[in-house]
Amino acid sequence: MASEPNQHLQRLFAESGWTLSQCARAVNQVGGETGTALRYNASAVHHWLGGTTPRGDVRRIILEAFSRRLHRPVTPADAGFAASAGRPESLPDTVDGLIELGKDDMDPSRRSVLGVGLFSVALTVPGWPDVVSRAEAIQTGKIKRIGMTDVDMVVAMTERVSDLDDEFGGRYARPMAAAFLVNIVAPGLRADGPEAVKDAMRSAASDLCYLTGYMAVDEGLHGLAQGYYLKALELAGAAKDHTYCTTLRGMSVQAVDLGHGRTAMRLADSAAAASPQAGPRMRAFLAGQQAHAAAQIGDRHAALTYLREAEAAMDKAESRATTFASYNPSSLAYHVGQVRYELGDVKGSIAALEESDKLRHHTFRRNRVRYLSMMAERQLELGHLEAACDTWGQVVEIYPHVQSGQCDQRVTTMYERIRPYRRNQHARALYERARLVTPVSLGA
Structure with a gap:
């Protein structure tokens, strides 16, 4: 039986102004950025428009390609890719998905794979009523019975990890948080217990997912961060907890930066x-x-x-x-x-x-490095070289105590900005001082 033409995708294609070959190249390019080697051509696009449904991972890439072209989020429904029944295929069981995400994150051998994660402007963020309806995604495995002491332990761990992140950066703290999510929190989410306690555990797990996503942003792992953020949204919804808004706000911070x-x-x-x-x-x-x-x-x-x-x-x-x-x-x-x-x-x-x-x-060392660096860059933008060097001098003092991708990037920018001024005594002194405490790979 012949498939029906995908009229939704046809409308997007017409709006894009692409030829079939240009569309295929755009999809292949986004695939390459995510570590998915694709070899699509005009014939494949013609088949999609005719109603052939691409496989799940390719659909996500197609949505991202059209979002970039049209400068707006494109959802599965916009492209005629909405699941025909039940939950969308991109939303597996919350706990299973969390375990898979965390296991990859805590495994050093998988870090390079996670590093190619793509920040998606096409991300479909569920609305609050829709998220609440997903409570059934949190399965009760009856592995054990949890109480509020278990919840308190998750809350306390989240606060400790947050303190470590603020002081030292997320590079070391995030794998620890991921391991805790997989080994302690996920079994707790499957456990039996009073409904109020289970909701409290879901809420506590949501907070930890949000924090782990925030630390992934710190390392520049933006696709991974979005994965954690979506899990945080699902858990908050299952708990009927309006701290859901905290995660949405964190996603906005990621996007604006x-x-x-x-x-x-x-x-x-x-x-x-x-x-x-x-x-x-x-x-x-x-x-x-x-x-x-x-x-x-x-x-x-x-x-x-x-x-x-x-x-x-x-x-x-x-x-x-x-x-x-x-x-x-x-x-x-x-x-x-x-x-x-x-x-x-x-x-x-x-x-x-x-x-x-x-x-x-x-x-709060990590943020001090970031924001002082930002201030120095703007001082230099106004031509205040000496003031910028003084501010960057504070950065150089703090930087060795922090393990953070964002801080690494700020230090790289510092070297780029001061290099043209190295004949100036203030810039030269800063440069020589920074060389003693920063890795050569950052630009020294």
């Missing part, structure tokens, strides 16, 4: 919508990210409105932040700096980053 402003805005707005009853600190946490994303897409009015909202909410928040990833005045000052920079006020952004550093606890 990669320059995907519209995706970042969509995710930041979704995060805010998922937490309509947010308290002052959470509202500041969400509005600050909305401000940054709005500024990146050039919406000055929205950016300043959200920033004022974040500032007003922070004024109402209790003075002490108590949980990991808590938003605080230092975080808000950072967002002020990012908004000002995106809107063209480089000098104002530097002043805000300086204020952020004064307010930040100095055990």
Whole structure:
């Protein structure tokens, strides 16, 4: 029986303006970026348009290729790839998927494979009602019976890992978190127990998945990070826990830092919508990210409105932040700096980053390296070479204590920026000092 033409895909193809061969080349290129060698040609595309369904991993690549071409997210439904019944094929059982993700992440031999993971602007993020309906994906295996002491242990472990990440970076902490997810958390998710305890375990597991994804971002493993973030969303939904918005907001941070402003805005707005009853600190946490994303897409009015909202909410928040990833005045000052920079006020952004550093606890070494580096780059942008070298000097002091991909990248950028000025005594002194404490591979 002949298949029906895929009218959805035909519409996307017509909108793209591609020839059949150009479409095939674009799909092959995205496949290569993800480590999937593809050899499609015009004939294959013709078959897809005629109704032949590509295999599951190729469908994801096709969606990404069209998303890039059309500059907007393209979902499976948009392309006529929606599953015909039951859960989408891209959403296997939550716990099984979490185990598979974590096992690969904790295995050093698999790191190079994970490293080719692709950040997808086509990622289909489920809405809150849809996520809640997936509670049945968390299976009860009746391996053992869990209680709140088991949940408390997961919460405590998450807080410890978060502290290690803040102080030393995620390179060493993430494999430890992945092993804990596989060996301790996953069996707990399958275990029997009172429904309230099982929901609490799902919520605690969601927080740890979010943190593990955040650490994957730190290493530049963006596809892996999205995998963890999606698991965090599914677990939060199964627990009927509106901390779902924290993960959406984290996904927005990932997108805005990669320059995907519209995706970042969509995710930041979704995060805010998922937490309509947010308290002052959470509202500041969400509005600050909305401000940054709005500024990146050039919406000055929205950016300043959200920033004022974040500032007003922070004024109402209790003075002490108590949980990991808590938003605080230092975080808000950072967002002020990012908004000002995106809107063209480089000098104002530097002043805000300086204020952020004064307010930040100095055990947050990874972020200090990142944000001081950002400040130095902007000082140099204004032609303030000596001030930039002084700021980078602080980076060089902290950097040896941190294991972080993002910090490595900032140090590489430092070398690139100061190299043309090495005849200047301040730049030369910084360069020589940095060579003593940074790997040669970073550009020394």
